[in-house]
Amino acid sequence: MPRLFSGRVIFYLIFLLVVDFCLMPLVRSGIFFPVLLYLMVPYAAFVWRWEKTTALALVIGLLRDLTVNHPFGIETIAVVVTAHFLDIFVHKVERDAWAVRFMMSFLFLLSVGMLILVIEPMMGGRVFLSWGTFLEVFKMAVSTTFVMPVVFFCTALFFRDRAPIRQYELFG
Amino acid sequence: MRFKRTYVLFLFGILSFIFLIQRPGFGESIHGWTLTVLKPALVTGTAFANGVSHLKVEMARFWQTFHARGEMEDKLARLESEVIRLREVEKENERLQGLLDLKETQSPKAVAARIIGRDPLPWQKTVILDKGHHGGIQKGMAIVLHQDLIGRIVEVGPSTSRGILLTDVDSRASAITSEKRAQGIVAGDGTPMLEMKYLELDSEVSVGETVLTSGVGGLFPKGIRIGKIVALERDPDGLHLLAEIEPAIKFSKLEEVLCLDYFQEELSST
Numbered sequence: 215m216p217r218l219f220s221g222r223v224i225f226y227l228i229f230l231l232v233v234d235f236c237l238m239p240l241v242r243s244g245i246f247f248p249v250l251l252y253l254m255v256p257y258a259a260f261v262w263r264w265e266k267t268t269a270l271a272l273v274i275g276l277l278r279d280l281t282v283n284h285p286f287g288i289e290t291i292a293v294v295v296t297a298h299f300l301d302i303f304v305h306k307v308e309r310d311a312w313a314v315r316f317m318m319s320f321l322f323l324l325s326v327g328m329l330i331l332v333i334e335p336m337m338g339g340r341v342f343l344s345w346g347t348f349l350e351v352f353k354m355a356v357s358t359t360f361v362m363p364v365v366f367f368c369t370a371l372f373f374r375d376r377a378p379i380r381q382y383e384l385f386g
Numbered sequence: 387m388r389f390k391r392t393y394v395l396f397l398f399g400i401l402s403f404i405f406l407i408q409r410p411g412f413g414e415s416i417h418g419w420t421l422t423v424l425k426p427a428l429v430t431g432t433a434f435a436n437g438v439s440h441l442k443v444e445m446a447r448f449w450q451t452f453h454a455r456g457e458m459e460d461k462l463a464r465l466e467s468e469v470i471r472l473r474e475v476e477k478e479n480e481r482l483q484g485l486l487d488l489k490e491t492q493s494p495k496a497v498a499a500r501i502i503g504r505d506p507l508p509w510q511k512t513v514i515l516d517k518g519h520h521g522g523i524q525k526g527m528a529i530v531l532h533q534d535l536i537g538r539i540v541e542v543g544p545s546t547s548r549g550i551l552l553t554d555v556d557s558r559a560s561a562i563t564s565e566k567r568a569q570g571i572v573a574g575d576g577t578p579m580l581e582m583k584y585l586e587l588d589s590e591v592s593v594g595e596t597v598l599t600s601g602v603g604g605l606f607p608k609g610i611r612i613g614k615i616v617a618l619e620r621d622p623d624g625l626h627l628l629a630e631i632e633p634a635i636k637f638s639k640l641e642e643v644l645c646l647d648y649f650q651e652e653l654s655s656t
Contacts, residue, residue, distance in 0.1 A: 228427065235503035235514070236431030240439060243638070247508045272400065280420040283505050283512050283541070283548060286413045287404030294397065327508075340556045341509050346576065350508035 218266050218273070226372055227254060231277055247350070248358040251278065252326060253365045255297045256319040259304045261366065261375055267304075271297030284330075285337040292329035296322055312363075320359040327351030418543020421503075421514055425546055428502040429516060436641060495647040496530075497522045501640050502546070509576055511554040511637065513537075515645070518545045527645040528606045534634040535559065535599055535610045536643055549645075551637050552580060552612070561612055562600035566591050569600055572612055572631060578638075580613060585627035593618060597631055607646060 217223070230251045238248060251274055258267045275290030282289060300322050307314050328351060331343040341347055369375070421428070451458065499521070503514040517523050519542055529536040529549045537557060541548040550557050553574040561572040561582060568589035570582045585591060595615045601608030617630040 228424070232424070232427045232431040232503075234506040235428055237435050238506060239504040239638070240435050249506050251506075268397070272397070280416060281424065282507060283417070283510055284413070284507075286416060287401075290404060291401060294401075347509050350576070354508045 218269055222373065223270075224273075226369070227251065227274060227277060230254065231281065235281070245353045246357045247354045248361045249323075249354060250358070250361070250365055252293070252323055252358060253319070253362055254369070255293065255300065256315065256322055256362070257366055257369050259297075259300050260309045260315050260318075261370065263304075263309065265301070267301040268294060268298045284334065285339050288330055288333050288337055288339065291333055292326045296325045296329060299325075316359055316362065319362050320355055323355035323358050324351060327354055414541045415543075417541055417548065418518065418546065421546040421548075422518065422544045425502065425516065428514065428546075432500075432502045495522075496644045497527075497647070498642060498644055499523065499547070500642050505548075509555065511551040511557075511574065511576065512540070513549050513551065513640065515539075515547045515549060515643070516545070517645075518543045518547045520545050522647075523547045523645055524647070526605070527647060528610070529643050529645055530610055531635055531640065531643050533611055535606060535612050536635055536637070536640065538605065539645060549643075552633065553578060553637055559606055559612065560600045560602040561597050563589075563591050563615070564596040564598055566595065569602070570629070572597065578633070579616075580631040580633055582615070582629040582631055583621070583626065585629060587620075587625070587627060589627065591615060591618065591627065591629065597629075 234250055238250065242248070254274060255267060255271050258270045271293045272290060275293035278284075278289040278293070279286050300318065303318065307318070309315070328343065328348070331341060331347050331351065333339075334341055497517060499515040499517040501513045502516045505512040505514075515523065523539060523542050525539055525542050527539045529538060535552060537549045537551040537554070539547050540550045551574070552559065552572065553576065555574055555576045557574040559572045560569070562569050566589055568585050568591045570585045572580050572582050574580055582597060593615050597612045597615060599606040599608055599610045599612060611634045613631040613633040615629045616632045619628055619630075620626075621628045
């Protein structure tokens with residue numbers, strides 16, 4: 215499990231950011247609009263089991279705020295607030311079950327998108343929450359959750375993470 | 387417990403800082419500098435993506451060309467005779483211009499740029515270009531490709547810039563139809579299609595007409611193609627016609643573009 219500000223983590227976050235900007239447009243169309251960088255927050259919560267998930271979310275939010283066409287600060291606020299709640303709920307559920315991971319990742323992504331649409335008009339942005347933009351957020355959440363297993367697999371490969379060994383009581 | 391308090395205070399400090407630094411132009415300058423720093427990574431990523439995309443296209447094109455080589459030879463012969471005819475027309479045009487003493491309208495200065503990234507936001511259609519201030523790009527420049535309108539520059543950094551495409555919900559261009567000369571506003575709606583609003587009910591526009599920029603407002607030069615009308619209906623308010631427009635350009639396939647220094651030319655000539 216790496217440290218938050220290690221070079222490996224920062225490099226991987228920038229790598230995902232570049233993939234989102236340059237490679238994902240090749241596959242994005244219509245209903246399929248995944249954003250890979252957001253998936254690092256659920257990964258930290260489910261796989262690394264960090265209490266520092268919110269701190270990682272701050273780094274991810276700042277990275278996106280520095281590059282994406284938003285008033286500065288919107289992504290940071292949305293990702294950090296949602297990650298904080300994700301971190302709380304993840305401690306109360308079975309983290310290794312994929313159904314739980316899918317559901318919670320989907321809710322995380324949907325919440326981030328909705329929060330951005332609520333905050334952006336307050337900070338002088340151009341977009342606001344309407345049925346059209348809600349549909350775009352929904353598509354983004356569904357398609358990003360869909361690619362979650364692939365991203366988790368690649369991330370585990372990069373960081374050489376192994377599934378924690380479970381210990382069972384064999385003798386009562 | 388102490389860690390949690392420090393953590394909460396730190397978060398509170400960051401959030402307050404974010405609200406305090408909100409002022410016009412701050413976001414633009416910070417985006418410009420960050421994208422300039424990330425430019426080598428974006429250029430590498432885009433080169434890889436373009437390589438993959440080109441390979442697919444070239445394979446398909448090879449097979450198509452192989453099967454269509456007979457047709458191509460006939461087409462080449464026709465085009466060669468057309469070129470000869472057009473050269474004669476051009477010479478006649480020059481002679482007639484000289485007779486009428488017409489001044490040639492100067493073409494706007496153009497800066498070529500490459501697209502190195504697209505914003506990963508589902509409701510925004512913006513692209514990142516590999517040139518900024520140092521490359522001659524300025525805010526407000528029109529972005530075109532092969533005489534077709536693509537969008538406008540909205541942010542400029544030292545060596546990168548951001549352009550908003552016509553299909554973005556915040557994009558507008560004053561337009562005119564090629565035949566009936568009906569004026570309206572072309573707007574993006576986040577989908578690959580465009581809409582032309584505020585057409586007069588008695589304007590007699592028809593499906594199939596080409597839509598061009600009208601030059602009104604000074605944002606875009608006059609006469610740049612936007613697209614073709616594919617459907618017509620009444621506006622919800624019932625006072626105007628609304629046309630659905632198929633853009634002349636496939637926005638998902640853009641790689642190299644031209645940025646026109648039209649706005650600055652107009653200012654210097656007045």
